[in-house]
Amino acid sequence: MMSIFKTLFRIQNRQTDAITKIDVPAFKEAISGKKDLQLVDVRTPYEYNTDHIDNALNIDFFKQTAFKSSFNEFDKNEPLYVYCRSGNRSKKAAVILAEIGFKNIIDLKGGYIAWEKHKD
Structure with a gap:
């Protein structure tokens, strides 16, 4: 029983470690050029x-059946930048x-709503 818990905890940590939430200025800098x-x-x-x-x-x-397979051609080792309207869907994604x-x-962080507020 304990090994199942440890395994689940390790998987959860890997997932959390893979995700970074950043604000608009940092996001803009990261994707520019x-x-x-x-x-x-x-x-x-x-x-x-x-x-x-x-x-x-x-x-x-929201198109869950196609969502995962849509990423088959992406490089899993390269950074993947995601956003939605407010940050809720992109967090789940x-x-x-x-x-x-x-x-x-x-x-x-804050999704496209935050992006719009920071437009130059």
Whole structure:
């Protein structure tokens, strides 16, 4: 019984260690001028088409059957930047992405709402 708990705890720690939540200025700095950037907007297509961060791919978090498989072509060892509207969906998405093996997930604190408030 104890080994199951230890295993679960280790898995949870790995997931937590894989996810970093950063604010808008740090996020902007991290994604600026990067080639082959893995930047994903996990909002709905309607939200994405209204406005989004340049070079972001739209992978709808609510389409769970396709969500995980949409990341098959991504490099799990490279940073993966995610955001949503307010930070709630991207937080859940980050946990799922850590579960499927992504090692460095950067989640935008406050989501696109925060991004909009910091526009130049």
